């Protein structure tokens with residue numbers, strides 16, 4: 001009872017003190033309610049005011065980024081870095097460049113990152129950053145100048161033992177290269193201050209593939225508990241960026257059939273399996289829209305956003321066995337969840353961060369038998385491999401693709417095990433939302449108590 005009052009008080013406080021930060025409220029609400037069984041069992045967390053302390057970022061930076069476009073005109077964007085928790089290690093988390101970026105989105109992502117990073121078993125704290133800059137339609141030179149301007153402020157706040165950014169939506173190998181170049185110029189140091197670096201200058205093999213591969217390894221572990229596997233399974237994948245592409249690649253390796261991908265303009269449905277080479281060429285080389293895929297491959301159906309079901313997304317209305325939401329937050333709604341269930345889907349495995357709406361998640365957990373892998377566990381392979389990159393940088397070594405992939409597989413197995421075993425410990429076997437939140441929180445909260453009132 002006391003824990004319910006405490007949780008509601010904290011959520012009221014968040015609502016009042018962070019108006020308009022809907023995604024942050026959604027993320028904290030999910031985490032705090034799922035901690036209830038732990039709080040009821042162990043009174044230390046409330047005694048030490050851990051909930052109140054853990055929902056406030058240690059530090060948030062908001063800064064102006066001026067850059068010059070190709071026409072010679074000065075443009076302005078807003079940059080962010082939210083350093084949420086350094087309890088178990090230096091701040092770690094990606095950078096997102098997307099027009100939708102605002103403080104609430106940065107805070108939700110950085111908050112989720114705390115527990116995700118804790119679940120990996122590695123010593124990394126939680127952070128996120130980015131900008132409302134839209135890379136779409138910009139020239140290579142414009143992107144370079146934006147990255148240089150962004151880093152001209154960010155470099156003051158990061159460091160290899162302090163805060164180590166990486167990629168996320170809109171930030172891939174190209175952007176990390178420009179950011180790293182500027183950091184090196186400003187500081188004169190060749191440091192492992194960013195991860196996702198190029199393989200010639202300190203990057204780790206398999207980092208590019210890690211989030212997608214890790215997501216599939218996680219699904220494989222989960223299905224195994226119920227005597228199932230990925231072979232022959234029709235998998236609906238959303239997104240067509242870094243996470244989606246390497247989810248599709250690994251699904252093929254596991255004998256599954258990835259039947260879809262999507263972007264902000266539409267969805268490709270290809271019953272016999274997505275053409276991975278065509279997808280890579282369109283997205284990784286030409287940075288083009290999936291409309292182009294539809295013109296190259298005539299065996300597929302292209303569904304533009306204008307034809308999506310009302311309140312839903314076409315990709316989740318395709319007949320499938322497993323869903324891999326791998327694009328963005330709140331891309332799987334209640335209508336979508338109902339359709340997935342109706343079509344006989346057995347597992348929703350989140351590759352993106354918080355892709356399932358609160359309403360859909362409640363329905364899935366309370367009213368269906370669908371298995372559900374929360375993003376903070378299922379997509380943790382990316383950040384885990386970033387930490388492997390930091391390890392290689394610190395020891396000035398480079399491991400083979402296979403060595404990194406084996407470590408990634410072991411880490412995903414560990415994350416699944418800890419989330420699953422925690423669900424069993426708290427009498428909710430297979431509820432990995434509770435299992436992951438409790439396990440991720442417990443390690444950070446215990447460490448906060450040990451470190452005192454900092």
Ligand code: NDP
Nearest residue numbers: 168169170211239240241242243263264327328352353382
């Ligand atoms: P990319 O930028 O490589 O790809 C993002 C994909 O999602 C694109 O296909 C994009 O379409 C689509 N997308 C983005 N925003 C929207 C939107 N508002 N509506 C519809 N489609 C959208 O990003 P990643 O693949 O790296 O990231 C995907 C997800 O995975 C994000 O939630 C990210 O936080 C998460 N993640 C990423 C990790 C990583 O290592 N990269 C690690 C863990 C999680 P379009 O190009 O048309 O905009």
Ligand code: 2IT
Nearest residue numbers: 093094166168382383386
């Ligand atoms: O959401 C995430 O975990 C990432 N974007 C990856 C972060 C990282 O530091 O590799």
